[in-house]
Amino acid sequence: MTPELEERLKAVDAEKAKLDAARPLSPNTIASLRDKMILEWTYHSNAIEGNTLTLRETKVVLEGITVGGKSLREHFEATNHRDAILYVEEIVTQKERSSEWQIKNLHGLILKGIDNDEAGRYRRENVAIAGASTTPPDFLHLDEEMRNLIAWLESAERMHPIERAAELHTRFVKIHPFVDGNGRTGRLLLNLELMKAGYPPAVIRKEDRLTYYNALDEACVTGVYDSVTRLVTDAVQRTLEGYLAVLHPPPRSEPTSKPLPGIYFDT
Numbered sequence: 001m002t003p004e005l006e007e008r009l010k011a012v013d014a015e016k017a018k019l020d021a022a023r024p025l026s027p028n029t030i031a032s033l034r035d036k037m038i039l040e041w042t043y044h045s046n047a048i049e050g051n052t053l054t055l056r057e058t059k060v061v062l063e064g065i066t067v068g069g070k071s072l073r074e075h076f077e078a079t080n081h082r083d084a085i086l087y088v089e090e091i092v093t094q095k096e097r098s099s100e101w102q103i104k105n106l107h108g109l110i111l112k113g114i115d116n117d118e119a120g121r122y123r124r125e126n127v128a129i130a131g132a133s134t135t136p137p138d139f140l141h142l143d144e145e146m147r148n149l150i151a152w153l154e155s156a157e158r159m160h161p162i163e164r165a166a167e168l169h170t171r172f173v174k175i176h177p178f179v180d181g182n183g184r185t186g187r188l189l190l191n192l193e194l195m196k197a198g199y200p201p202a203v204i205r206k207e208d209r210l211t212y213y214n215a216l217d218e219a220c221v222t223g224v225y226d227s228v229t230r231l232v233t234d235a236v237q238r239t240l241e242g243y244l245a246v247l248h249p250p251p252r253s254e255p256t257s258k259p260l261p262g263i264y265f266d267t
Helices: 003-021 027-048 055-062 072-094 100-110 139-155 161-175 182-196 206-222 226-247
Strands: none
Touching (some): 027 182, 027 226, 072 182, 100 182, 161 182, 161 206
8 A cells, every 4th residue: 555545544534533523413414414425325326337317316216206208227226226225224233244145135136126037146147347457257156256255354354444345345346246236236335344344435426437447447457456445535535524514514704894806796
């Protein structure tokens, strides 16, 4: 890990300490932050994979309203992802140990009603990832690969939580155990690990998709995870800053006695 990345992680930990010091948060604050996070996490994770619902349309779908001109699959992708987040929260609350069973359940929620035959089942065929420099392992090796992934995770407890979560995500994506839904499932696993360690979720933004894909590709090829860890670190930092802004809004400036040059006020 580079010194620059170490400094970024220290900065995130400092922001996390501020959030921890503000606990316990009021129920209303928790509810509003949670609703906002579920919406943004769902929107961006689906948009990365090509879902065309806007942020506002995603909000409407999560409220149970159908959006005209959008496919049934896109509606399912929104509600399924929301349900998968609720499952992640349940795992964290229950302090469950990581397992293949959890991963299959998360994937089952992601593809529910979209491809029930493949939901929660490791792929039974070989695949290639468009644009990637590596090829996922043969499907016959998936059981062993996923067992090794869980074993690695259990051995990585001394890593910084953000570094561990980013590497877990990358290792999972490289295995690509499912026919479809690997990206969404992988980002759920990423945030599951962060939330277990008391960090807020990292939302990989749609506009950072190319940087994200390049970082994953670099890590899969070289085994060096600094770029993807940096991306996740920045995403966690954004979330922390958003939470703290709600908890400690900046003071309102006093109105000036005269209009500032170039600024006009309604009379």
